[in-house]
Amino acid sequence: MDLDLAQVRAFVRTAEELHFGRAAATLAVSQQALSKRIARLESLLGTSLFQRGGHGVALTDAGLRFLEPARRTLTAADAAVAAVARTDRPLRVDVWGHLFAPMRTLALVAERTEAPVLVLGHGRDLPSVTAALLHGEIDAAFGRVHPPLPAGLAHRLVRLEPVDAVLSRAHPLADEPALRPEQLRDGVLWAPAALDRLDFLHRFAERFGVRRRAEGTNLGLSPYLAGLAAHPDRFALLPADLPLPRTSALRSVPLVEPTPLYAWSLLFPAGSAHPGLPALAAACASGARDRRWLDHSPSRDWLPDAP
Template identity: 70%
Template structure:
């Protein structure tokens, strides 16, 4: 059976989006053209992969079984092409967790030509890796991860609490995380999409939460000052605008750590990836990025 990878790609995107319009847009195709590609693939396989109806698009049982092998087939095709045609192009790396400024870390380890991009979140970057749109990702990794991906911890970075100068705790020189339980956690998106902040709130009993829209750090900090009870978490050495009316206060007993990881396909052929992985490990040793004392630091449970 000769699989057409263009048809397989159309199916994988439709399965990821569960929406023909969005999937067609990612391929720069009409919905009709996308539907025809998937129909030809289904005809070749002799099974229905996707159900289309009034409730939208959903995977059939056969489609669910086909999805992960289909991703691997696309990755193998990308690797074969890269091995002979793209060895001189920059390594394409998407970052996510933008308010936590991932480029501050990545810039310190980039000893090779990089083409950085900005993914929406971990699921979007994982999907881009699996269909070959990028070579690697850099941000906070948390389960569940799709099969076919590998990650390596690069840095454990302390975070401070950032709050308005009008906040009741603003005069403190340091705070314990549980002292924030009566404050309002300010998040740049729906908290169920922000694993670190979500875990922090649950662990330290912060029940009051407010969510905004991620339009960049300046907009986010403006929202922080809209209510003097709000606080958020940001890297300890992230510069804050002097005119923002904010304070950054260290958290201790325990100190929360934000975990940065490099993420890539288990099977990849870009020659610069090994150099980036080696550079990350060397910088981590020099800067002691991976030091962690469970008696004084807090990391979310990996499960």
């Protein structure tokens, strides 16, 4: 029996998501195409792999037995492809989280790496980047990782970066030397997109009771800051060392008790890596060690993903 790897991958992704629409989206295929692949696989195997009903999707007993061997099959296939892939091509790395300026950290890492030339791209968000990784369109990515991640991907924490509150100079709290996050509770959190798509900002708002939000369109840092300066009741959260425009009518105020930390990670396929990826990962570890990027205290700092 010869298995079609596209069908096996469709099964594994659906088993992980337990939702045909989400699984199809991560594979960048239509839901109809995904369903056809799974139906052909079930026909080949002579058994149903999923129970489909009004309450969602669940694995059958046969599906449960098939899942782990199917995952190992995909891992072996990806490793086989990687073994004969060109070793001299550049390392393709996407970044996301652009308003938080991932290039500042990645540039410091790139100075240290002995990996082949990096080719940098820009992913829209974490879901689009994970899809590109799983399709082999890129080799690694750099940004803020949060669960759930699809199976087959791994990440390494690189930097925990303190976040400041950025305010219009007309804001009532703009002259404070430092602020506790709870002092922003009555302000308006200025978000560059729908808050449910911005995991860090969403968690901050929920944790510290910020109920008022204003959402815009991510047109880059300058329009984002202009929208902040024009509304004295708004505040933004940005990296503490991100330089503001010299003529800005804004002020960056440190947050304390606790200090929010934005976590940057290197994201890559597990078990199927570009030969230059170990050098990039080593440079990330070296930068973190020498610059103390991972220093933090649970009593002093706030990490959204911490229990």
